[in-house]
Amino acid sequence: MTDQNPAHRAAAIPAEEAVKLQPVAQFGNHTPLRLDSGAELASIRIAYQTYGTLNDDKSNVVLVCHALTGDQFVASRHPITGKPGWWETMVGPGRPVDTNRFYVICTNIIGGCMGTTGPMDTNPATGKPYGLKFPVITVADMVRAQAKLLDQLGIEDLFCVLGGSLGGMQVLRWAASYPERVFSAIPIATATRHSSQNIAFHEVGRQAIMADRDWHGGDYQSRATRPRKGLAVARMAAHITYLSGQALHRKFGRNLQDRDALTFGFEADFQIESYLRHQGFTFVDRFDANSYLYITRAMDYFDLDADYDGIIANAFKGTKTRFCVVSFTSDWLFPTSEARHIVQALNAVAANVSFVEIESDKGHDAFLLDEPEMFSTLAGFINSAAVHRGLAKAE
Amino acid sequence: MTDQNPAHRAAAIPAEEAVKLQPVAQFGNHTPLRLDSGAELASIRIAYQTYGTLNDDKSNVVLVCHALTGDQFVASRHPITGKPGWWETMVGPGRPVDTNRFYVICTNIIGGCMGTTGPMDTNPATGKPYGLKFPVITVADMVRAQAKLLDQLGIEDLFCVLGGSLGGMQVLRWAASYPERVFSAIPIATATRHSSQNIAFHEVGRQAIMADRDWHGGDYQSRATRPRKGLAVARMAAHITYLSGQALHRKFGRNLQDRDALTFGFEADFQIESYLRHQGFTFVDRFDANSYLYITRAMDYFDLDADYDGIIANAFKGTKTRFCVVSFTSDWLFPTSEARHIVQALNAVAANVSFVEIESDKGHDAFLLDEPEMFSTLAGFINSAAVHRGLAKAE
Numbered sequence: 001m002t003d004q005n006p007a008h009r010a011a012a013i014p015a016e017e018a019v020k021l022q023p024v025a026q027f028g029n030h031t032p033l034r035l036d037s038g039a040e041l042a043s044i045r046i047a048y049q050t051y052g053t054l055n056d057d058k059s060n061v062v063l064v065c066h067a068l069t070g071d072q073f074v075a076s077r078h079p080i081t082g083k084p085g086w087w088e089t090m091v092g093p094g095r096p097v098d099t100n101r102f103y104v105i106c107t108n109i110i111g112g113c114m115g116t117t118g119p120m121d122t123n124p125a126t127g128k129p130y131g132l133k134f135p136v137i138t139v140a141d142m143v144r145a146q147a148k149l150l151d152q153l154g155i156e157d158l159f160c161v162l163g164g165s166l167g168g169m170q171v172l173r174w175a176a177s178y179p180e181r182v183f184s185a186i187p188i189a190t191a192t193r194h195s196s197q198n199i200a201f202h203e204v205g206r207q208a209i210m211a212d213r214d215w216h217g218g219d220y221q222s223r224a225t226r227p228r229k230g231l232a233v234a235r236m237a238a239h240i241t242y243l244s245g246q247a248l249h250r251k252f253g254r255n256l257q258d259r260d261a262l263t264f265g266f267e268a269d270f271q272i273e274s275y276l277r278h279q280g281f282t283f284v285d286r287f288d289a290n291s292y293l294y295i296t297r298a299m300d301y302f303d304l305d306a307d308y309d310g311i312i313a314n315a316f317k318g319t320k321t322r323f324c325v326v327s328f329t330s331d332w333l334f335p336t337s338e339a340r341h342i343v344q345a346l347n348a349v350a351a352n353v354s355f356v357e358i359e360s361d362k363g364h365d366a367f368l369l370d371e372p373e374m375f376s377t378l379a380g381f382i383n384s385a386a387v388h389r390g391l392a393k394a395e
Numbered sequence: 396m397t398d399q400n401p402a403h404r405a406a407a408i409p410a411e412e413a414v415k416l417q418p419v420a421q422f423g424n425h426t427p428l429r430l431d432s433g434a435e436l437a438s439i440r441i442a443y444q445t446y447g448t449l450n451d452d453k454s455n456v457v458l459v460c461h462a463l464t465g466d467q468f469v470a471s472r473h474p475i476t477g478k479p480g481w482w483e484t485m486v487g488p489g490r491p492v493d494t495n496r497f498y499v500i501c502t503n504i505i506g507g508c509m510g511t512t513g514p515m516d517t518n519p520a521t522g523k524p525y526g527l528k529f530p531v532i533t534v535a536d537m538v539r540a541q542a543k544l545l546d547q548l549g550i551e552d553l554f555c556v557l558g559g560s561l562g563g564m565q566v567l568r569w570a571a572s573y574p575e576r577v578f579s580a581i582p583i584a585t586a587t588r589h590s591s592q593n594i595a596f597h598e599v600g601r602q603a604i605m606a607d608r609d610w611h612g613g614d615y616q617s618r619a620t621r622p623r624k625g626l627a628v629a630r631m632a633a634h635i636t637y638l639s640g641q642a643l644h645r646k647f648g649r650n651l652q653d654r655d656a657l658t659f660g661f662e663a664d665f666q667i668e669s670y671l672r673h674q675g676f677t678f679v680d681r682f683d684a685n686s687y688l689y690i691t692r693a694m695d696y697f698d699l700d701a702d703y704d705g706i707i708a709n710a711f712k713g714t715k716t717r718f719c720v721v722s723f724t725s726d727w728l729f730p731t732s733e734a735r736h737i738v739q740a741l742n743a744v745a746a747n748v749s750f751v752e753i754e755s756d757k758g759h760d761a762f763l764l765d766e767p768e769m770f771s772t773l774a775g776f777i778n779s780a781a782v783h784r785g786l787a788k789a790e
Contacts, residue, residue: 037659136659196643196667197635203668204632206661207675211624213608229606237599237632240592245727248591254698262696264432264531266601266688270695272591273598280602293661300665301657303649332640332727 023048024115025149033110033145039135043124046149047115048072048107051091052099054155060391061155062097063146064106065163065170068238068295069287071114074106075099080286089370096379101391102159107149109142109170111295113288116145120221120288130290132218137294139166139302143173147181159389160382162186164367165334166295169302172342175323176304176315184322184385186378189331189367191338192312192345193303198333201241202296205234209289218290231289232280239279244330244363248272312341313348322388323353324381326374328366354381418443419510420544428505428540434530438519441544442510443467443502446486447494449550455786456550457492458541459501460558460565463633463690464682466509469501470494475681484765491774496786497554502544504537504565506690508683511540515616515683525685527613532689534561534697538568542576554784555777557581559762560729561690564697567737570718571699571710579780581773583721584762586733587707587740588698593728596636597691600629604684613685626684627675634674639725639758643667707736708743717783718748719776721769723761749776 025046027033032040049072054061064074064087071078075085075092091097091104108116111134119134126133150158161174161182168190175185194202209215212230220226240248252272256262259269268274308314323346327339336357346353358373360366367374420441422428427435444467449456459469459482466473470480470487486492486499503511506529514529521528545553556569556577563585570580589597604610607625615621635643647667651657654664663669703709718741722734731752741748753768755761762769 039659132661136661193649195640196647196649196665197638197640199649199665200631200635200643200667200671203663203665203671204628204635207624207631207672208603208606208628210661211603211628212606229602233599233603233606233628236595236602240595240599243592245590245592245730248595252591254588254591254594254701264434266527266531266605266692268598270591270594270598272595276595276598277602297661306649335640 023050025152027148027152031148033141033148035135035141036138037135041110041117041135044110044117044145044148045115045121046107046110046117046145048105048149049074049076050106051075051104052102054103055391058155059157059159059389060102061150061158062102062104063150063158063161063174064091064097064104065142065146065161065167065174066106066109067163067165067167068299069235069283069292070167071112072106072108073114075104078286081282086368089375090378096375096382097160097162098382101386105149105153107146109295110145111137111142111291111298113291118288119218119290119294129219129221131221132290134290134294136297136301138298139169139173140177142298143170143177146170146174147178150181157181157183159391160184160186160385162188162378163190164188165190165364166299168334169299172304172315173302175319175321176307179316179319179321182321183389184324184382186324186326186381187342188326188374189328189334189364190342191334192315192342193305194300195338199300201237202300204237205296206293208233208237209293212289215289218293220289226284227289228281228284231284231287231292232277234292235283235287236276236280239276241333242363242365244332244361246330246361247363250361312345316346316349316351319346319349319351321351322381322385323351324378325353325355326367326377327357328360328362328364328371329357330361331364331366333364418445420547422543422547426543428536428543430530430536431533432530436505436512436530439505439512439540439543440510440516441502441505441512441540443500443544444469444471445501446470446499447497449498450786453550454552454554454784455497456545456553457497457499458545458553458556458569459486459492459499460537460541460556460562460569461501461504462558462560462562463694464630464678464687465562466507467501467503468509470499473681476677481763484770485773491770491777492555492557493777496781500544500548502541504690505540506532506537506686506693508686513683514613514685514689524614524616526616527685529685529689531692531696533693534564534568535572537693538565538572541565541569542573545576552576552578554786555579555581555780557583557773558585559583560585560759561694563729564694567699567710568697570714570716571702574711574714574716577716578784579717579719579777581719581721581776582737583769584723584726584729584759585737586729587710587737588700589695590733594695596632597695599632600691601688603628603632604688607684610684613688615684621679622684623676623679626679626682626687627672629687630678630682631671631675634671636728637758637760639727639756641725641756642758645756707740711741711744711746714741714744714746716746717776717780718746719773720748720750721762721772722752723755723757723759723766724752725756726759726761728759
C-alpha cells in the first residue's frame with residue numbers, strides 16, 4: 001500500500017528546502033565532524049534558529065537543546081505544522097529565557113530531520129539517501145556539532161545552556177565537555193545515563209518501525225514510501241511514557257469518544273484511544289522514521305557515568321558552571337532519583353548547584369507545559385546568573 | 396513475506412487438535428452463550444484442565460482464572476512450549492492451592508486460542524474462520540462460560556476462585572454475578588475497572604498488530620499467514636509494563652549482550668533489548684493475534700463500577716464470600732490504589748475481607764513469580780477458609 005497523498009510523502013523537510021527556509025551553517029570537507037563511532041561526516045549542515053540580539057561582547061548567548069522529537073523552532077511557528085514554537089512559554093520576550101535580554105540559539109540536532117544533516121540526506125559516497133548507512137551518532141556528537149556552529153558564528157561561550165529530556169543530556173554533555181564555555185546550565189527532566197526501562201521503550205519503538213514493510217531496511221526514500229504505521233505505533237508507545245497515569249486519568253479517564261455507549265468493536269471507543277491515534281498519525285507528517293531510530297539510539301547510548309569510568313563526579317571536576325537541576329514528581333521516565341544522581345555528582349565536586357523537584361501530575365511532558373513553578377524557578381536562576389555575569393537587567 | 400517455517404505457521408492449537416488433546420466441554424445450539432454485546436455464540440467449546448480429586452459433596456472446587464496470555468495449563472506442561480504450568484508455584488501438591496485437598500479447574504477463556512471457542516474458530520455462518528467476525532466478548536462473558544461448564548460438570552459452587560490481573564477481574568465478576576456460588580475469592584494485582592493508561596498500552600498493542608500487513612483485517616488464517624511482527628511488538632510493549640523499572644535495572648541495567656562494547660548500530664547491544672526481542676518472538680509461537688485483540692478489549696471494557704451505576708459497593712451488597720485482596724508495591728499497571736478501591740467497596744458492605752500489599756520490586760508479574768509472602772498469605776487464607784467450609788486439612 002503506497003501512500004497516495006503527496007502531503008503524506010513529505011517526511012519533514014527535504015534538505016534542499018531546508019537550505020532555503022532557514023539559517024543553515026555549512027561545513028565543508030576541510031572541517032569534518034568526527035563522531036564517537038570513529039566515523040566522520042565529511043560535510044555537514046546545521047539548521048538553526050535565533051531569537052533576540054547578540055550583545056557587543058557576545059556574552060548573552062543562550063543555547064536551547066531540543067528533545068527527541070523537537071526541532072530548532074523553539075519560539076517561532078513550525079513550518080510544517082503551523083503550530084507555535086514548542087517552548088514559547090519558556091523562550092520569548094518577557095519569558096524566563098527573555099529574548100529582550102538574551103540571544104537564543106536553537107539548532108536541529110545531528111541525525112534530525114528538520115534541515116540538519118541526518119539519515120534523509122544524500123550520502124556523498126553513493127549519491128543516494130543515507131538511510132541506515134548514516135553513522136550512529138551520540139549525544140556528544142550532537143554537542144560537538146553545536147560547538148562547531150558556535151565557532152563559525154564567533155561565539156566563544158554560552159551564558160546558559162538548557163533543555164529537557166534528550167535536551168538535558170546535551171546540557172550535561174556540554175557542561176562536561178566544554179566547562180569553560182558554559183557559564184550556567186539547566187538540565188531538566190533528564191539523567192546522566194538512559195535507564196534499562198527507557199532503552200526498552202525505545203527498542204519497542206524501533207522494532208515497530210522496522211516491522212513496517214514500508215521501512216525497507218531503512219531504504220524507503222528511494223521507493224517513495226514511508227513506514228507511517230510503524231512510526232505511528234512507535235510514537236503512540238512513547239507518548240504514553242511522556243504522561244503520568246494520574247494525568248491520563250484526569251484528562252481522559254474512561255470517557256467515551258463521540259459516543260454514548262461501547263460499540264463492542266475495535267474503533268476508538270475511548271477518548272484515550274482517539275487521542276493516541278491522533279498523536280501517532282500527526283507525528284508522521286512532521287518526522288522521519290530513520291531519524292527516530294538514530295535519535296533514540298543516541299539516547300540509549302548516553303552514559304556519562306561510563307564515560308568517566310563510573311565516577312560521574314569526574315565529569316564535572318573543577319567546574320565553575322552554575323547549575324540548576326529540575327525534575328518533576330510524576331515523571332516516571334526520568335524520575336527525581338535521576339536528578340538526585342546529577343546533584344550528588346555536582347555536590348561531590350563542590351559545584352554551584354540548585355535543585356528543584358517540581359510538584360506536578362503531568363509526567364515527563366511537564367517540562368514542555370504550563371508549569372508556573374518551573375517558570376519562576378528558572379526566571380530566578382537565570383536572572384541571578386545574569387547578574388553574576390554582569391548582564392544588566394533590561395529596563 | 397510468507398513465513399516459510401511450518402512450526403511458525405502453527406498459531407497456538409487449532410480447534411480440531413484441541414479437541415483431541417485435552418478435556419473439552421461442548422455446548423450445542425440448544426444452550427447458546429448470550430454475550431454482553433447482545434450477540435450469541437450458538438455453539439461453544441470450553442477447553443480446560445483439572446488437578447486433584449473432586450470430593451463426594453463437591454465442596455472442594457477451586458477455579459483458577461488465567462490472565463491475558465495465560466491458558467488452562469496452570470499446573471501441567473504446556474503442550475506447545477513444553478514449559479511447566481504457569482502457576483506451578485501456587486497450584487500443586489503441598490502448594491497454597493493444594494491439589495491433595497482441592498479439585499482445581501482452569502478453563503481457557505472465551506476468545507482464547509488454546510482450545511476454547513475464539514476468533515480462530517470456524518464461523519458457522521460462513522464456514523470460514525471468524526477473524527474479526529467473532530463477537531467482542533467481556534469479562535462477564537468469560538465468567539458466564541465458566542459457570543456453564545460448572546453446570547455441565549454438576550458443580551454448584553466454588554470453594555475458591557482466584558487469579559491475577561485479568562484473572563482477578565474474573566474473580567471480581569464471579570463474586571458480583573454469582574455470590575452464592577463463591578465461598579472465597581482471591582483477586583490479585585487487579586482492579587474493578589481498567590485505567591486510562593492501561594487502555595492506552597493495550598491500544599498500542601492492537602495498533603501494532605493491525606499495522607502488520609500480514610494481519611489482513613483479521614483474515615490472515617485463510618491466507619496462511621500471520622501478523623508475527625506486529626504481535627511481537629505488542630508483546631514487547633506489554634512486557635515492559637509487567638515489570639518494574641527497579642526490576643529491569645536490577646536484572647539488566649545497561650549490561651551489554653554478548654559483546655564488550657557498543658556496536659554503533661541497531662543490533663541488540665543491550666541485554667534488555669535481546670530479552671525483549673526474545674519475549675516478542677517466542678510469544679507469537681503460542682498465541683493468536685486476533686485473540687490478543689479480543690482479550691485486551693475485554694479488559695479495556697471491564698468496569699464493574701459502571702455496571703453498578705458508579706457505586707462499586709453495590710456489586711458486593713450482602714455478599715457472604717470471604718475475600719483476600721492482594722497487591723504488590725511495584726506493580727504500576729494495577730497499583731495498590733486499585734486494590735484499596737476494591738477493599739473499600741467490600742468494607743462498605745461489611746464483607747469479610749483481608750488485604751495484603753506485598754513488598755516486591757518485581758512489578759505486575761510478581762503474582763506469577765516466587766513471592767514467599769504471597770504464598771504464605773494465600774496458604775493461610777485458603778486454609779482458614781477451608782476450615783470454615785468444613786474441609787478437614789488433608790493429613
